[in-house]
Amino acid sequence: MSTETLRLWDPLVRLFHWSLAGVFVANYFFTEEGESWHVWLGYYAVAWLAIRVVWGFVGSPAARWADFWPTRARLAEHLQALVAGRPYHRLGHSPLGALVMLLMMVCMAGLGLSGFLMQEVDYFFGSDVVEEVHELLANGLLLLVGLHLTAALVESVRLRENLPLSMITGRRRKL
Numbered sequence: 199m200s201t202e203t204l205r206l207w208d209p210l211v212r213l214f215h216w217s218l219a220g221v222f223v224a225n226y227f228f229t230e231e232g233e234s235w236h237v238w239l240g241y242y243a244v245a246w247l248a249i250r251v252v253w254g255f256v257g258s259p260a261a262r263w264a265d266f267w268p269t270r271a272r273l274a275e276h277l278q279a280l281v282a283g284r285p286y287h288r289l290g291h292s293p294l295g296a297l298v299m300l301l302m303m304v305c306m307a308g309l310g311l312s313g314f315l316m317q318e319v320d321y322f323f324g325s326d327v328v329e330e331v332h333e334l335l336a337n338g339l340l341l342l343v344g345l346h347l348t349a350a351l352v353e354s355v356r357l358r359e360n361l362p363l364s365m366i367t368g369r370r371r372k373l
Contacts, residue, residue, distance in 0.1 A: 206289055206370040208258040214250045215365055218243055218306060222343065226336060231329075237317060244310035247303060266291040273297065285357055287373050292353070298346050305339040 229236035272293035279286040312332040
């Protein structure tokens with residue numbers, strides 16, 4: 199097994215990851231809905247989402263959508279390996295990891311939109327629907343984050359590689 203590493207996650211991807219993680223934890227557990235910190239952290243997260251979407255087209259190879267987009271074929275191959283108990287080594291996001299990442303990004307964008315509608319659009323004043331959607335998205339994101347953390351830990355053990363550390367250092371073991 200190689201102990202040689204290569205740079206995989208560029209600083210922008212890592213800053214995006216940890217920024218959104220921090221915003222989610224802060225807004226879900228520590229700020230009150232409608233409070234100015236909650237609102238501004240939401241805007242900060244949406245700004246990072248926009249940057250990351252663009253970076254998916256112009257960024258480093260591992261950050262590009264084409265590198266990890268969870269196509270049907272990629273997902274099928276990954277699922278077959280998991281069912282068979284075979285390791286699925288891949289630099290960058292695994293297909294299932296990419297799917298969860300995209301779902302988390304969609305939830306975060308939905309939180310930004312629903313939060314904006316609650317705060318800034320008079321039409322929705324007094325309506326519980328947008329608030330319920332916002333809450334549903336936040337709870338759904340919490341479930342996806344739990345899945346993401348669990349999968350990162352399980353796959354780290356299965357693949358004998360510290361995947362969370364690679365999102366801190368940007369480096370990953372060569373395959």
